Amino acid sequence: MAAKPVLNVALIGYAFMGRAHSNAYRQVGHFFPDSPYSLKRKVLVGRTDAAVKKAAEELGWEETSTDAEAVINRPDIDIVDIGTPNDSHFDLAMRAIKAGKIVLCEKPLAMTTKEARTMATAAKKAGVPNLIWHNYRRAPAATTAAQLIADGKIGEIRHVRAVYLQDWLIDDACPYTWRMNVKTCGSGAHGDLNAHLIDMTRFMTGLEFSEVCGMSETFIKTRKNPDGKGTGTVDVDDAFLFLAKLSNGAVASYEATRSALGRKNYNRIEINGTKGSLVWNFERMNELEFFDSTDEARVQGFRTIMCMNGGAHAYAGNYWPDGHIIGYEHTFINTLADFLVALKAKKEFRPNFADGVAAEEVLDAAIDSVKKHKWITVEHSQPGTGHVLKGSRKTTSKNAGL
Numbered sequence: 001m002a003a004k005p006v007l008n009v010a011l012i013g014y015a016f017m018g019r020a021h022s023n024a025y026r027q028v029g030h031f032f033p034d035s036p037y038s039l040k041r042k043v044l045v046g047r048t049d050a051a052v053k054k055a056a057e058e059l060g061w062e063e064t065s066t067d068a069e070a071v072i073n074r075p076d077i078d079i080v081d082i083g084t085p086n087d088s089h090f091d092l093a094m095r096a097i098k099a100g101k102i103v104l105c106e107k108p109l110a111m112t113t114k115e116a117r118t119m120a121t122a123a124k125k126a127g128v129p130n131l132i133w134h135n136y137r138r139a140p141a142a143t144t145a146a147q148l149i150a151d152g153k154i155g156e157i158r159h160v161r162a163v164y165l166q167d168w169l170i171d172d173a174c175p176y177t178w179r180m181n182v183k184t185c186g187s188g189a190h191g192d193l194n195a196h197l198i199d200m201t202r203f204m205t206g207l208e209f210s211e212v213c214g215m216s217e218t219f220i221k222t223r224k225n226p227d228g229k230g231t232g233t234v235d236v237d238d239a240f241l242f243l244a245k246l247s248n249g250a251v252a253s254y255e256a257t258r259s260a261l262g263r264k265n266y267n268r269i270e271i272n273g274t275k276g277s278l279v280w281n282f283e284r285m286n287e288l289e290f291f292d293s294t295d296e297a298r299v300q301g302f303r304t305i306m307c308m309n310g311g312a313h314a315y316a317g318n319y320w321p322d323g324h325i326i327g328y329e330h331t332f333i334n335t336l337a338d339f340l341v342a343l344k345a346k347k348e349f350r351p352n353f354a355d356g357v358a359a360e361e362v363l364d365a366a367i368d369s370v371k372k373h374k375w376i377t378v379e380h381s382q383p384g385t386g387h388v389l390k391g392s393r394k395t396t397s398k399n400a401g402l
């Protein structure tokens, strides 16, 4: 068998997302043996030499560097992956685009809509393949929900009800980090968690956001610095809620907080249509709740579908025998697997920087709404892309068009 072409990856950032992405590079060929490329974990980039070296050893990277710009411009690097705090995405991605690299970037794409639009426009103009890591799309049950909706199983959508709840910031001993400073993250739970809900809504429904109206609150205004010396001012939201009107007239509500005690990563979306309803909750990520109004009345009710049937559910067949469930890390592997198929076929991958722009436009409109205490129309810089799933889909890695 001919050897697969090799792509050299440079990953910037090696903590939470650095670990998740490193694992995806390591595992993708294992679970997707038909993957068209081999990926080499070539250079891991960080700011502190000793720390990045230690991380590279743990995560299996060949080389390390503390000079992101030099690495981005290395001719042997094919893919630049950005897993750093939000304020660095723009600069790193623009440099990578300029260098003609394939660019993968964490969400939210940028600090503002303006930055995100500049990044997407530059990537398009340069013709560089790009991806935003909205990994939850590729949980098998989330993809199945999108497929069922595209197939008309719940009819016309009337309501979307989405919450993303965590509780780690209820603890006032939790130290001050980049996630609490508007200059490094742009917003709090909003950009962190609502960004995922916005993307999931667009993915599952194919609808865009027309208008939004929000409210937010910061419960703990100062926190101790990690070194115990002094405090930092929290100038982002701890909780951010907004209502939305979607492009077909459906109504929707969103709630993101990191102060909901007992909720750890409760990322749940419920979609009600004229024929049925669907619920996906990340904490039970392999299951999908489905209410079908065409069922006989005597047996009507929400059913729970285990979406790990290789013959029926996307990605399930790439892992274990039916019913052997997968986890968080596999959503990154699935995303990467589809990206590589799209790359080989020279097809546009979704979600990409344009999807990042669409999410940013909604995030910023909601922030504007909080500031102005009124409903705000979402300004779209690009036409709605519509449903990314059309008709029935294959059930394995060949979901390149997703």
Ligand SMILES: NC(=O)c1ccc[n+]([C@@H]2O[C@H](COP(=O)([O-])OP(=O)(O)OC[C@H]3O[C@@H](n4cnc5c(N)ncnc54)[C@H](O)[C@@H]3O)[C@@H](O)[C@H]2O)c1
Residues within 6 Å of the ligand: 012, 013, 014, 015, 016, 017, 018, 045, 046, 047, 068, 083, 084, 085, 086, 088, 106, 107, 108, 133, 134, 135, 192
């Ligand atoms: N897709 C998801 O589910 C998901 C989950 C968590 C975080 N994120 C996103 O991933 C990004 C990183 O978040 P995280 O949780 O991994 O953060 P983190 O704090 O755990 O890690 C950030 C990493 O970036 C490094 N870093 C910071 N500034 C840098 C710079 N200027 N240059 C080079 N390296 C730098 C840090 O040393 C660290 O290795 C954020 O944009 C965040 O919103 C996405």
